[in-house]
Amino acid sequence: MDVQPLMLQRLRKEYQPGKRVQLLEMADPYSKLEPGVKGTVRHIDDIGTIHVSWDTGSTLGIVYGVDKCLKIEQ
Template sequence: MEFMKQDEVERLRRQYPLGTRIKCIHMNDDCHPVPDETLGTVQFVDDAGTIHMGWDNGSSLGLVPNEDQFTKVKRKEMER
């Protein structure tokens, strides 16, 4: 895995601040991936660009941009 540049990490931090809700579309983890369609909450983005999560299923596995597939959950979707 190649490390992100600092400006890319800062962009991720602005895009995914603490409390942002995320839906995992697909995680590329061979051992224990977060199941597809799982919802979670952003805890923080580290200096390598990993998005650390608190998943609703109890997992805390981080998302790796450009490796894992995920989307921000819009407020309207959360109200359904």
């Protein structure tokens, strides 16, 4: 999925490094991450994947437009 430059800019502004997120849904059938797990955003790459350090120790990314997460207000 191609992410348009304006959408990528918006994602990077909304999900800045250090922001906390909670997983709502992940389409990866091999992932052991369960909905509700929380993590900290590390960065967003050029295709819009939100890279997260999950509290479980995983570092699996959230694929924009496929997986779903919730930004946790601090």
